[in-house]
Amino acid sequence: MIEHFWLPEGISTYSPRIDFLFTLIFWITAVVWALVTIAMVVFMVKYRTRPGRKATYIEGNPRLEVLWTTATAVILIALALLSRSTWANIKEQGPPGDVFYKVTAKQFNWEITYPGPDGKLGTADDVTVENDFHVPVNKVVRFELQSKDVIHSFFVPWIRLKQDAVPGRIIHVWFEVTKTGQWEIPCAELCGFGHSGMKGTLYVQSQADFEKWLKDKYSQK
Amino acid sequence: MSSTPAAAIHVGHAEHHELGFIRTYIFSTDHKMIARQFLFLALFMMSIGGLMAMLMRWELAWPETAVPFMHWVPEPYMYDGAIPPNTYNSMFTMHATIMIFFVVMPILVGCYGNFLIPLMIGARDMAFPVLNMLSFWVGAVAGVIMLSSFFVSGGPAAAGWTSYAPLSAVPVYTGVDWGQNLWCISLIVLGVSSLMGSINYITTTINMRTKGMTFFRLPLVVWSLFITAILLLLALPVLTTALALLLFDRLAGTHFFLPAGGGEPLLWQHLFWFFGHPEVYIMILPGMGIASELIATFSRKPIFGYRAMAYAMASIAFLSWVVWGHHMFQSGMNPALGSGFMITTMIIGVPSAIKTFNWLGTIYKGDIHYTTAMMNGLAFVAMFVIGGLSGIFMACTPVDMFIHDTYFIVAHIHYVLFGGSLFAIFGAIVYWFPKMFGRMMNETLGKIHFWITFIAFNCTFFPMHILGMNGHMRRIYNPLQYDFLKPIQPINVFISISAFVLGAAQFILLANIIWSLAKGKKAEDNPWHANTLEWTTHTPVGHGNWDGPLPVVYHGPYEYSSPLTTDDYLPQNVEVTGKAAVAH
Numbered sequence: 001m002i003e004h005f006w007l008p009e010g011i012s013t014y015s016p017r018i019d020f021l022f023t024l025i026f027w028i029t030a031v032v033w034a035l036v037t038i039a040m041v042v043f044m045v046k047y048r049t050r051p052g053r054k055a056t057y058i059e060g061n062p063r064l065e066v067l068w069t070t071a072t073a074v075i076l077i078a079l080a081l082l083s084r085s086t087w088a089n090i091k092e093q094g095p096p097g098d099v100f101y102k103v104t105a106k107q108f109n110w111e112i113t114y115p116g117p118d119g120k121l122g123t124a125d126d127v128t129v130e131n132d133f134h135v136p137v138n139k140v141v142r143f144e145l146q147s148k149d150v151i152h153s154f155f156v157p158w159i160r161l162k163q164d165a166v167p168g169r170i171i172h173v174w175f176e177v178t179k180t181g182q183w184e185i186p187c188a189e190l191c192g193f194g195h196s197g198m199k200g201t202l203y204v205q206s207q208a209d210f211e212k213w214l215k216d217k218y219s220q221k
Numbered sequence: 222m223s224s225t226p227a228a229a230i231h232v233g234h235a236e237h238h239e240l241g242f243i244r245t246y247i248f249s250t251d252h253k254m255i256a257r258q259f260l261f262l263a264l265f266m267m268s269i270g271g272l273m274a275m276l277m278r279w280e281l282a283w284p285e286t287a288v289p290f291m292h293w294v295p296e297p298y299m300y301d302g303a304i305p306p307n308t309y310n311s312m313f314t315m316h317a318t319i320m321i322f323f324v325v326m327p328i329l330v331g332c333y334g335n336f337l338i339p340l341m342i343g344a345r346d347m348a349f350p351v352l353n354m355l356s357f358w359v360g361a362v363a364g365v366i367m368l369s370s371f372f373v374s375g376g377p378a379a380a381g382w383t384s385y386a387p388l389s390a391v392p393v394y395t396g397v398d399w400g401q402n403l404w405c406i407s408l409i410v411l412g413v414s415s416l417m418g419s420i421n422y423i424t425t426t427i428n429m430r431t432k433g434m435t436f437f438r439l440p441l442v443v444w445s446l447f448i449t450a451i452l453l454l455l456a457l458p459v460l461t462t463a464l465a466l467l468l469f470d471r472l473a474g475t476h477f478f479l480p481a482g483g484g485e486p487l488l489w490q491h492l493f494w495f496f497g498h499p500e501v502y503i504m505i506l507p508g509m510g511i512a513s514e515l516i517a518t519f520s521r522k523p524i525f526g527y528r529a530m531a532y533a534m535a536s537i538a539f540l541s542w543v544v545w546g547h548h549m550f551q552s553g554m555n556p557a558l559g560s561g562f563m564i565t566t567m568i569i570g571v572p573s574a575i576k577t578f579n580w581l582g583t584i585y586k587g588d589i590h591y592t593t594a595m596m597n598g599l600a601f602v603a604m605f606v607i608g609g610l611s612g613i614f615m616a617c618t619p620v621d622m623f624i625h626d627t628y629f630i631v632a633h634i635h636y637v638l639f640g641g642s643l644f645a646i647f648g649a650i651v652y653w654f655p656k657m658f659g660r661m662m663n664e665t666l667g668k669i670h671f672w673i674t675f676i677a678f679n680c681t682f683f684p685m686h687i688l689g690m691n692g693h694m695r696r697i698y699n700p701l702q703y704d705f706l707k708p709i710q711p712i713n714v715f716i717s718i719s720a721f722v723l724g725a726a727q728f729i730l731l732a733n734i735i736w737s738l739a740k741g742k743k744a745e746d747n748p749w750h751a752n753t754l755e756w757t758t759h760t761p762v763g764h765g766n767w768d769g770p771l772p773v774v775y776h777g778p779y780e781y782s783s784p785l786t787t788d789d790y791l792p793q794n795v796e797v798t799g800k801a802a803v804a805h
Binding site for chain 1: 570
């Protein structure tokens with residue numbers, strides 16, 4: 001149980017950067033919380049009412065106000081600036097893709113479209129599979145995320161990736177996984193009575209295994 | 222400053238003709254009666270919202286098993302006590318809707334806004350008493366409409382309290398038909414009620430302050446309610462607009478939010494959160510005001526940095542209009558916009574921090590009296606700190622990518638709304654009970670309620686952070702459907718058991734209220750030795766609020782332990798000769 005008291009394993013190229021920010025914020029907030037709580041408890045005990053006790057008349061301290069306003073503002077704005085490049089890298093630009101897919105969400109499945117032997121999406125030889133998302137390890141995976149009906153959200157906790165799929169929009173998403181294995185792809189946005197249980201599986205395979213699986217799939221068509 | 226003409230008109234009310242039962246208790250225009258009506262309506266709704274939460278917690282701990290004592294609920298709502306997915310979706314939708322719109326807002330704004338503003342600023346009633354009465358009754362009608370949606374075919378709304386389109390816009394997507402329509406209609410009606418209330422509060426605060434009651438002599442709770450009323454006035458029409466568009470999409474065949482007809486699903490989210498984020502502060506600002514009253518009174522000390530506290534609330538209110546996009550970081554909105562909203566969201570943390578430090582400054586070197594009200598006030602601060610700090614995780618866009626739509630968010634919202642607003646409400650109920658009902662509440666029961674609630678609250682909501690860190694999605698009805706959530710299921714069981722204790726503890730509050738109403742110790746006029754004007758009139762407060770002329774104010778509301786007097790308090794209407802008038 002105790003191993004579950006922290007973030008789960010990270011498997012993508014950008015998960016360490018997200019975990020770094022999470023850990024940084026965790027320590028900042030933990031220290032602030034501890035200081036505030038200790039001060040509060042000390043004051044609560046020390047200044048509890050006793051016979052003959054009288055409170056000291058203090059209306060405030062402008063210097064302290066300026067101090068804690070500035071300190072908080074500096075820390076928070078620094079955090080925002082620090083987060084900005086990670087965010088831009090994941091959601092705005094990202095590296096060029098190695099493999100390409102189309103992922104279409106619908107109540108209550110993920111449709112994964114593979115480009116087919118010609119390597120191009122949107123042609124007649126495309127292959128669409130429900131819920132099975134096979135990708136090669138250590139390759140930049142790029143996909144166009146769409147939805148057929150309501151809003152869904154593509155979520156792979158170990159990649160630290162979440163992106164809503166919005167009907168009427170094509171959203172470009174990328175990730176690169178550094179470890180082979182199988183992971184669940186739950187839907188993270190309420191999408192109707194079948195929302196709970198809407199999930200696919202991400203199969204991260206070695207290049208050889210991936211090509212073999214792809215070949216079998218294409219030959220079945 | 223003061224408004225002598227308005228006050229003069231109302232003086233006549235003091236020696237008033239007797240009103241009949243209906244005009245006194247039902248269609249009353251007396252702000253104090255309307256406040257009580259809001260309180261009882263909200264407590265009733267709280268029991269329904271709370272029951273929903275209990276049912277959800279059963280489902281999450283022991284998924285798809287029969288809930289005890291619930292076999293009588295007919296199909297298709299429940300199957301021999303077991304909750305089907307759509308009922309579960311309706312439950313969290315209605316739990317949030319009821320708690321936000323029919324519990325926290327009516328108590329903080331409807332009840333305490335009504336009760337406190339005229340009494341604390343030295344006015345005989347609200348500026349528009351009939352509008353005030355209408356505000357309550359329109360709100361009650363909205364409540365009836367919302368509850369009636371439980372009984373229509375298809376069940377109540379099931380698209381979440383955020384009702385994201387297109388899920389909410391097309392009946393077939395949820396299987397809910399009139400339930401969702403009634404949800405929209407109820408909230409539109411409630412918006413009318415809120416508008417009437419907010420106009421009243423703003424007008425009253427600006428125009429009807431008694432002689433000497435300058436803006437910077439207002440108690441902070443009045444400041445908070447005044448700012449909240451401005452937010453309500455500006456935010457509610459946006460929700461009303463969005464709801465009207467949604468209703469058109471559902472009933473009139475329009476496509477505002479439906480891409481098939483050229484509509485835009487994200488438009489709903491922008492409108493909803495443009496209302497929704499100020500709404501969050503509508504629910505916490507009055508709590509901050511209440512906590513300030515409780516903490517200053519029971520520390521027997523002036524509030525630390527009174528002006529900083531007022532300015533902080535004003536800046537929170539202003540900034541609340543430019544942070545709505547932080548609910549939409551993963552929505553498909555342009556990610557560059559996300560960076561902008563991250564900065565504004567981080568900045569709104571600053572005034573919240575200012576308030577926390579000032580509360581700490583207030584208890585520093587105080588003479589702290591641990592009444593039930595004070596304990597709830599301090600709990601507000603302690604829990605608000607946790608809720609505020611956990612918000613930083615979400616403000617950081619890359620981290621939000623992971624924790625968005627997980628239980629981390631559920632933990633955060635409950636630390637702010639339950640740990641914050643509701644503890645403030647518990648404190649307010651105890652603190653103003655004597656002035657409202659003429660009797661003291663039982664302190665022993667109050668403290669038992671406080672401790673069980675405080676411990677069970679933390680056992681319920683703190684572990685939700687851990688669920689969220691494991692990626693546990695919100696709004697799923699059976700965690701065991703996911704392999705990666707199976708190992709952490711014991712945490713769900715622990716949370717549910719804590720939640721049942723938390724729910725059960727509220728019967729102590731209920732018992733205390735009922736017992737104290739009937740048998741509580743008769744209250745003195747000023748049992749807490751507080752400074753603000755509501756304590757300068759008789760208990761129970763008569764029609765017109767003060768028997769003689771209105772009180773005149775000579776100094777700020779927090780002159781506790783002032784060197785100018787030997788007492789440890791100095792009511793606002795007591796003139797101290799000498800330096801007093803100059804100093805304050």
